[in-house]
Amino acid sequence: MSNQTSPHATLSPEDVHSVSPALAEYTRSTIVADLWSRPQLSPRDRSAVTVAALIARAQTIGMPHYFNAALDYGVSPAELSEIVTHLAFYTGWSNAFFAVQILKDIFLERNIGLDQLPAASPWLLPLDEIAEAQRAAAVEANFGAVSPGVVHYTAEVLFKDLWLRPDLAPRDRSLITVAALIATGQVVQITYHLGRAMDNGLTRDQASEMLTQIAFYSGWPCVFSAMPIVKDVFANRKTSSLD
Amino acid sequence: MSNQTSPHATLSPEDVHSVSPALAEYTRSTIVADLWSRPQLSPRDRSAVTVAALIARAQTIGMPHYFNAALDYGVSPAELSEIVTHLAFYTGWSNAFFAVQILKDIFLERNIGLDQLPAASPWLLPLDEIAEAQRAAAVEANFGAVSPGVVHYTAEVLFKDLWLRPDLAPRDRSLITVAALIATGQVVQITYHLGRAMDNGLTRDQASEMLTQIAFYSGWPCVFSAMPIVKDVFANRKTSSLD
Amino acid sequence: MSNQTSPHATLSPEDVHSVSPALAEYTRSTIVADLWSRPQLSPRDRSAVTVAALIARAQTIGMPHYFNAALDYGVSPAELSEIVTHLAFYTGWSNAFFAVQILKDIFLERNIGLDQLPAASPWLLPLDEIAEAQRAAAVEANFGAVSPGVVHYTAEVLFKDLWLRPDLAPRDRSLITVAALIATGQVVQITYHLGRAMDNGLTRDQASEMLTQIAFYSGWPCVFSAMPIVKDVFANRKTSSLD
Numbered sequence: 257m258s259n260q261t262s263p264h265a266t267l268s269p270e271d272v273h274s275v276s277p278a279l280a281e282y283t284r285s286t287i288v289a290d291l292w293s294r295p296q297l298s299p300r301d302r303s304a305v306t307v308a309a310l311i312a313r314a315q316t317i318g319m320p321h322y323f324n325a326a327l328d329y330g331v332s333p334a335e336l337s338e339i340v341t342h343l344a345f346y347t348g349w350s351n352a353f354f355a356v357q358i359l360k361d362i363f364l365e366r367n368i369g370l371d372q373l374p375a376a377s378p379w380l381l382p383l384d385e386i387a388e389a390q391r392a393a394a395v396e397a398n399f400g401a402v403s404p405g406v407v408h409y410t411a412e413v414l415f416k417d418l419w420l421r422p423d424l425a426p427r428d429r430s431l432i433t434v435a436a437l438i439a440t441g442q443v444v445q446i447t448y449h450l451g452r453a454m455d456n457g458l459t460r461d462q463a464s465e466m467l468t469q470i471a472f473y474s475g476w477p478c479v480f481s482a483m484p485i486v487k488d489v490f491a492n493r494k495t496s497s498l499d
Numbered sequence: 500m501s502n503q504t505s506p507h508a509t510l511s512p513e514d515v516h517s518v519s520p521a522l523a524e525y526t527r528s529t530i531v532a533d534l535w536s537r538p539q540l541s542p543r544d545r546s547a548v549t550v551a552a553l554i555a556r557a558q559t560i561g562m563p564h565y566f567n568a569a570l571d572y573g574v575s576p577a578e579l580s581e582i583v584t585h586l587a588f589y590t591g592w593s594n595a596f597f598a599v600q601i602l603k604d605i606f607l608e609r610n611i612g613l614d615q616l617p618a619a620s621p622w623l624l625p626l627d628e629i630a631e632a633q634r635a636a637a638v639e640a641n642f643g644a645v646s647p648g649v650v651h652y653t654a655e656v657l658f659k660d661l662w663l664r665p666d667l668a669p670r671d672r673s674l675i676t677v678a679a680l681i682a683t684g685q686v687v688q689i690t691y692h693l694g695r696a697m698d699n700g701l702t703r704d705q706a707s708e709m710l711t712q713i714a715f716y717s718g719w720p721c722v723f724s725a726m727p728i729v730k731d732v733f734a735n736r737k738t739s740s741l742d
Numbered sequence: 743m744s745n746q747t748s749p750h751a752t753l754s755p756e757d758v759h760s761v762s763p764a765l766a767e768y769t770r771s772t773i774v775a776d777l778w779s780r781p782q783l784s785p786r787d788r789s790a791v792t793v794a795a796l797i798a799r800a801q802t803i804g805m806p807h808y809f810n811a812a813l814d815y816g817v818s819p820a821e822l823s824e825i826v827t828h829l830a831f832y833t834g835w836s837n838a839f840f841a842v843q844i845l846k847d848i849f850l851e852r853n854i855g856l857d858q859l860p861a862a863s864p865w866l867l868p869l870d871e872i873a874e875a876q877r878a879a880a881v882e883a884n885f886g887a888v889s890p891g892v893v894h895y896t897a898e899v900l901f902k903d904l905w906l907r908p909d910l911a912p913r914d915r916s917l918i919t920v921a922a923l924i925a926t927g928q929v930v931q932i933t934y935h936l937g938r939a940m941d942n943g944l945t946r947d948q949a950s951e952m953l954t955q956i957a958f959y960s961g962w963p964c965v966f967s968a969m970p971i972v973k974d975v976f977a978n979r980k981t982s983s984l985d
Binding site: 557580581583584586587588589590591592593594595596597598599600602603606607613616617618619620641642644645646647648649651652653656657664679680683684685687688 | 960
C-alpha cells in the first residue's frame, strides 16, 4: 500500500493509541496483519467491499485511507468512479457526494483525469431481455400501484442503464450492492441481490468472507442480522462448482 | 431556485464531474430536470421530504443546498424551524443539531430573525381528546410496563405538545415523519404514521410519489423495504375521494 | 458538569435558539432539567448510554459535550477508552475512529495520559468456560457453514478477549452494547444482549429507563421498534429480586 497518504487523514496510529492502546493494537494485529491477509477474498475485493461499506454509512473518516488502498490493490479509477455512482442509487445521493468530496482530492493527487474515467453515457452491456422482463413484471405486479414512480425509475434508470454500464463488471456491481445492503441493515433486500451476485460469478466462499470483512467495518450486529438471510440464499441455490 | 448559494457548499457540479461524469449527468438530467418536475408532488413538498430525509440521516453535505431550496420553494422559515425541532424527537437530538449548525448560517444570510420563527411555547392547536385517549391507552397497554418513561414523554411532550404546535400543519408534520421513517429504515413505525398522515390530508398519490423522491435521497433499498408496508396501509384504508 | 467546554463544540444554546427557540427550550427544560435528573438511572449510566448512542450513530456533533459529561459524571478515562474500543466491534471501526478524533483532544485538555488508560493486552477476566462453550456451539451450528471467518473472530477476538478485558465491568459492557443496538435499529440482536446484560446485573428498571434516555438521543422510532423485543425479554426471564 502506498505511503503517500496517512492512514486516516487527520487520524494517525499515535492518535488512536493516545485514546486506546487496545484499539490501536487490534487495528494493527487483527485487521491489518490478519484479516487483510486471509486468502478467501483478494485484497482487491476486500477494498471494494470496505469502500462500499464506508460509502453506505457515510464514514468519511475511513475514506481517504481505503480509497487509496483500493487504488493500490487494483481497483481501477474507472471502477472506483462507478462504485461511487452506483452507490448513489443504492445508499442515497448524499452518500455518493460525501465520497466525491474525498475522492476528488485523491484523483487530483494521483493525476487521475477524465481520460481515465467512464463517460457519462457509454455503450451499454447487452440487456438480458428475458430476465429483465421477469424482474420488471414481478415488481410491477407487487408495487405498480404503490409507487409508479419508483417502478418507472427502477426499470429505466437502474436496470436498463446503471447496471449495464460497462466499466464495473456485473459481479463487482453486485458485490458492492450486497456489501452496502449488509452494512446498512437492509436485510430484506439481500435475498435478491445476493442471488444475483452469485449468478454474476460471486462464489459462496467469497460471499462468506465478505461477511467477515464487513463485520469489522460496519460492526458485528449488521453481519449477525444478515447471516440468516445469507444462509437461506446458500441453502436455496442448487450446489454447483461455480458456487 | 436562488443562485446565492452553491449547490452543495464545498461541492460543485465540476467536482462531481471530476470524479464521475455519470453521477454529474444523472444529477442534472434524472434528478434536477426530471424528478423535481414531476407533477405528483409539488416542489414545496419535495423540498420538505428531501430535507426530512437529509436530517434523518445526518447528511450534512446536502443540507445547504436543500435548506435553501426549501425556502425558495415555499417552505417558510417558521415551518423549516419546526421541521428541525420535530425531527429532534423522531430522528435524534444530534440530527437536529447538525441541521441547526447549517441552518443558522442560512437564516443569518437571509436576515431571518426570531420575529419570523415560532415561539418556544405558542398557543397550541386543539387536542383531539378521544383520539389521544385511544392512542395513549393502546401504548400504555402495550408498553406501560416496559418503559414508563417512554410512555410518559410520548404523551406529555410529543402528542400533547409537539404535534399541537401550530406553525407546521399536521399534514406536513406527518409528511416529514413518514419521510424520516422510510429514510432510516424504521419500517415497523410506518403503518401508524402513514395512516395518521392520510387522516391529516396526505393523498395516496402524494404518499406514492414521496417514495419516489426518497429513493434518490436515501437509496433504493429504504424504499423497497417500505413499499410492502405502504401497500398494506393503502389496502386497509377505505377508499375515499380524499385519499 | 464542568464548564470548561461549550455544550456542543461549535454549537451554543444561542445558535440553537437562533434556528428554533422551541428546540432550545426543549433541550433546557425537557432534557437537561428533567430527563437527566430522573432517579431510575444514574447520571453516570445515562452518560454511558448517551455516549454509546452517539458513537453508534457517528453523531460527532454531540460527542464533545457528552464525552466531557461522562468524565464529569464518573465514567473513568479507562472506561471511556474501553467503551470506544468495544464499540469498534459492535458499531464499526470508523465509528470508533470518529470518537477517537474527538476524545484525543479531550484527553489532552484534561492531561489524561497512557498511565490512566488500559493496556493493549491486560490480564483478562476469567472466562466462563461452560457458557462460552454453549454460545460457541450455538453459533457454530447456526452459522458455521455460512461464514467460518465471522464465527472464528466472534469467539477468539470478541468473547475470549474483548469481553474479558477488565477495565470495563461486564454489566457496563452489556449496557453500552444494548444501547448501541437500540440506537442503530438492530432489534434482532437485542434479545441475546439484553439477557446477557441482565445476567451481568442490569436491573429491569435500569433497562427500562435506558429506553427513555435513548429515545431523545436516537429518536423515538428506534425505541418503539425495540420495545416489543425488550417486552419479550422481560416476560421470558424468571422474576427475581435482582431484576
